[in-house]
Amino acid sequence: MSILNRIRIILLIIIFAGLGIAFLGSHFLADWYWFGEVGYRQVLITRLLSDWGLRLGVISFFFLFFYLNLLFTYRGLNLTPSPARESWTLKEYLVDRFVTRRRLTILYLLVSLIGALLFSPLAAGKWLVVQQYLQATNFGVSDPLFTKDVGFYVFKLPFYHFLYGMLVTALVGAALVTGFFYLLFNPGELLGLRKGRFARPQVHFSTLVALFFLVQAWGFRLQAFDLVRSPRGVAFGASYTDIHALLPGYNILAGVAVACALIIFLNAFRRNLKLVGIGVLAFIAAYALLVVILPLAVQKFQVEPNEFAREEPYLRFNIDFTRRAYGLDKITVREFPARDNLTPADLEQEKITLDNIRLWDYRPLQQTYSQLQEIRSYYSFKDIDVDRYTFGSSQRQVMLSARELDQDKLPDRARTWINEKMRYTHGYGLAMNLASTVTPGGQPEFIAGDLPFRSTAGLQLNEPRIYYGELTGDYVITGGKAAEFDYPSSGGDNFVETRYEGRGGVALNNYWRRLIFAFRFNDYRLLMSKELTPQSKILYYRNIQERVRKIMPYLRYDADPYLVVAGGRLYWLLDAYTLTSMYPYSEPVNEGFNYIRNAVKVVIDAYNGTVDYYIVDPGDPLSQTLGKIFPGLFKPLEAMPAELRQHLRYPAELLAIQARMLASYHMENAMLFYNKEDAWSIAEEMVGDQRRAMEPYYTLLRLPGEQEAEYILMLPFTPARKVNMVAWLAARNDGPHYGQLLLYTFPKNRSIYGPMQIEARIDQEPAISQQLTLWDQHGSRVIRGNLLVLPIKEALLYVEPIFLQAQESKLPELRQVVVAYGEKIVMADTLAGALKAIFGDRAPVTPPPAITAPPSGPLTTSNLATSIQEANRLYSEAQEKLKLGDWAGYGENMKKLGQLLQEMQQNYRQ
Known part of the structure; x- marks a missing residue:
């Protein structure tokens, strides 16, 4: 190979190595800058120091262990050169030609280093295990088998398993490496083929094997601790067989392992291979008998013939600890009479509940948002959130969604680098409708939305721009020479521009940073673009799920953030x-x-991108330990702004998990639990043409025995394999009651209609069924909304909205409301009409109080739809009041309608 070719190869190696270093370095520096931007650089430092420190410690341990063992082989290798002769063995040839003490030392160093690096992945991701061991927090609860605090199993046992795995790997690796050198250079002494009382290779190798058995004895003790999570019995945890067969077996095997270790070590001096063979065979036989055969026999002949009597104590342990682990032990159980004694006066007293019944199902509503509020094709509403807001003196349940900019929906001709990175950078505002009201056209009553943002309910939004959200996937650059697109204006293709003034982003104020991010995002245009200025900033990790996971990946995050x-x-x-x-x-x-615990609430500013973690369950040991590992990460709930605390919700995902467990673990009697005599299921409803388990749903109502209405999350239960209802679970969301769980059980001496029974009654009611069948053809489709079971006083009210959607349209309309109470079931155009049909003319059929204000400002195509909706609502309310003989109310509504029309006319002239 010529010198020129060698130079080329060296240059290529240098270039590729440089590119690799640049790639890795750019990722590290980009994260370094980003963690500094969000104020959590100490979290990154803790993570890096812990991870690198553990990796270095593991590499050092393996290197020293291998190297010391290899050094011990010096005297046992028999490296004396052989006299010259015509035929040499491989060992004689290597010793005579190549092997010197200096070369062998270098080889040992290389082998030890390679072995250490080869086994270093054992430390990958284990630094948190080590930190949790060092910062462990007690749970204050001890297990009944070993009487150890639960914190031992959660924080310490994983660390012991990690150490055990490292020791076993080190011993096996050292035995393989040293055994290779002994077999290569001195096989006779290792295998005991030469006479003599003392053989260094045998002593060394036997010591390693003996140490392996001693570590294995410790491993059996760890396996004994793992029995508290055994899946063997009728319930999770140590069962009769585990305790009376496996536990003694592990203890005996630990003793056998220690005995084998002594026998093997002593054999290095006695050189009696029979003892070794007997010891190893005894260990294998003991393992097969104590771990495999004996537990099977105990299970088959002692447990199965009288299973409940044997397993009863362990069933009680399982019930008790499962209820603790999922927070079921904190549920307050109350009785709910489910009487059929509602009167119009009762309904009047519970008017706040009736005014906030959620008629809109989030599935068809999302299509409606898409059609009426996206305004432009590049805007998207990812999902619909449910929350409550106070308007004036009344609290109302609303549905809302963020209007995010989806760059994938930009027209092809607009998908240039400048547009995607510097022009179309953010979403704008939100849409919000009342959950309980419907326009005469069957559409939601929007109280906030449009471009620019406006609210007919007085909702204040000073900064509507969304730079951080659920659809903000890629990075963007702000502070360029040209301003950013803000939102389209009413004049054809015109639009309003803006410039980002938030705290988010990392400054691109020099070529060094531009070079770093060009490598980080594999985008040379970051380095070459003339559109960047010294004021430019790059905003990345903008997806809120990615953002919070980047900071703290050691929490599990809910799949549904809400605005x-x-x-x-x-x-x-x-x-x-x-x-x-x-x-x-x-x-x-x-x-x-x-x-599982919902210990933390995360708040992300949609404009600035700031992230704050607040502790809502200070008694959770896992979050306490994380707080010790990352000091200053978690803030107390009291530090959260009061206006945000008013919107805290008990997560539906957590309640669904707790409900699944409660379906069996509400039975605290071991006999009932074993026989599943009172097992429950989560109630089902019809979604489309399929039966599905109901999702937890939010509603505003007054719980039995309480003075004020509050926002709750609830879910009904039915008996297993039956459809009548037996209970409902409620989670409280407001003020000091946040997080309290209440279980209301129904009387067992009579049957209470379950959701699927109501669904069946809807199908069986001739008038309703005929109407739905008629609609569900001729180019239209009937969509059943969520069936809501609502406790009113001491009775139950069932409400299901009916939507109608034309096949060629993506705009569902809410056309009917089905209400069931007792043996009555009716379908009407409105909820008020259905209540009137059931409870008579004295039922409170007045629509919910208006919270809207007449639209102001120039009349544009973006707010025309809202103005028309408001006019329709006022007219519809006026007609309802006219039917009831409420002349004063009729006059008031007509007056408001006149004022609205007059203002629309004035704005149009502007």
Whole structure:
């Protein structure tokens, strides 16, 4: 090979190595800048120091262990050169030609380093295990088998398993490496083929094997601790067989392992291979007998013939610890009489509940938002959130969604680098409708929305721009030479521009940073573009799920963040959970964990991108330990702005998990639990043409025995394999009651209609069924909304909205409302009409109080639809009041309608 070719190869190696270093370095520096931007650089430092420190410690341990063992082989290798002769063995040839003490030392160093690097992945991701061991927090609950605090199993046992795995790997690796050199250079002494009482290779190798058996004895003790999470018995946790067969077996095997270690070590001096063979065979036989055969026999012949008597104590442990792990032990149980004694006067007293019944199903409503409020094709509403807001003196349940900019929906001709990175950078505002009201055209009554943002309910939003959201996937650059697109104006293709003035983003104020981010995002235009200025900033990790996981990946995050308007700004609230699969005796869910707490609420500013973590369950040991590892990460709930605290919600995902466990674990009697005599299921409803388990739903109502209405999350239960209702679970959301769980059980001496029975009665009611069948053809489709079971006083009211959608249209219309009470079931155009049909003329049929204000400002195509909706609503209310003989109310509505029309005319002239 010529010198020129060698130079070329060296240059290529240098270039590729440089590119690799640049790539890795750019990722690190981009994260370094970003963590500084969000104020969590200490979290990154803690993570890096812990991870690198553990990796260095593991590499050092393996290197020293291998190297010391290899050094010990010096005297046992028999490296004396052989006299010259015609035929040499491989060992004689290597010793005579190549092997010197200096070369062998270098080889040992290289082998030790390679072995250490080869086994260093054992430390990958284990730094948190080590930190949790060092910062462990007690749970204050001890397991009944070993009487150890639950914190031992959650924080310490994983660390012991990590150490055990490292020791076993080190011993096996050292035995393989040293054994290779002994076999290569001195096989006779290793295998005991030469006479003599003392053989260094045998002593060395036997010591390693003996140490392996000693570590294995410790491993059996760890396996004994793992029995508290055994899946063997009728319930999760140590069962009769585990305790009376496996536990003694592990203890005996630990003793056998220690005996084998002594025998093997002594054999290095006695050189009696029979003893070794007997010891190893005894260990294998003991393992097969104690771990495989004996447990099977105990299970088959002692447990199965009298299973409940054997397993009863362990069933009680499982019930007790499962209820603790999922917070079921804190549920307050009350009786709900479910009487059929509602009167119009009762309905009048519960008017706040009736005014806030959620008639809109989020599935068809999302299509409506898309059609009426996206305005332009590049805007999207990812999902619909449910919340409550106070307007004036009344609290109302609303549905809302953020209007985000989806760059994938930009026209092809507009998908240039400048447009995607510097022009179309953010979404704008939100849409919001009352959950309980419908326009005469069957559409939601929007109280906020449009471009520019406006609210007919007085909702203040000073900063409507959304730079951080659920659809903000890629990075953008602000502060360029040209302004950013803000929102389209009413004049054809015109639009309004803006410039980002928020705190988010990393400054691109020099070529060094531009070079770093060009490598980080594999985009040379960051380095070459003339549109950047010294004031330019790059905003990345803008997707809120990615953003919070980047900071704190050691929490599990809810799949459904929700938007909140507070203090004139937009925020995302995201629930975060601490969980583990190490809780003793607790039944795991399908996802694998067997302990969960909603310990943390995360708040993300949609404009600035700031992220704050607030502790809502200070008694959770997992979050306490994380708080010790990352000081200053979590803030107390009291530090959250009061206006945001008003929008805290108990997460539906958590309540669904707790409900699944409660379906069996409401039975605290071991006999009932074993026989599943009172097992429940989550109630089902019809979604489309399929039966599905109901999702937890939010509603405003007054709980039995309470003075004020409050926002709750609830879910009904039915008996297993039956459809009548037996109970409903409620989670409270307001003020000091946040997080309290209430279980209301129904009388067992009579049957209460379940949701599927109401669905069947809808299909069987001739007038309703005929109408739905008629609509569900001739180019239209009937969509059944969520069936809501609503406790009113001591009775139950069932409400289901009916939507109608034309096949060629994506705009569902809410056309009918079905209400069931007792043996009565009716369908009417409105909820008020259905209540009147059931309870008579004295039922409170007055529509919910208006919270809207006449639209102001120039009349544009963006707010024309809202103005027309408001006019229709006022007219519809006036007609309802006219039918009731409420002349004063009729006159008031007509007066408001006249004022609205007059203002629309004036704005049109402008």
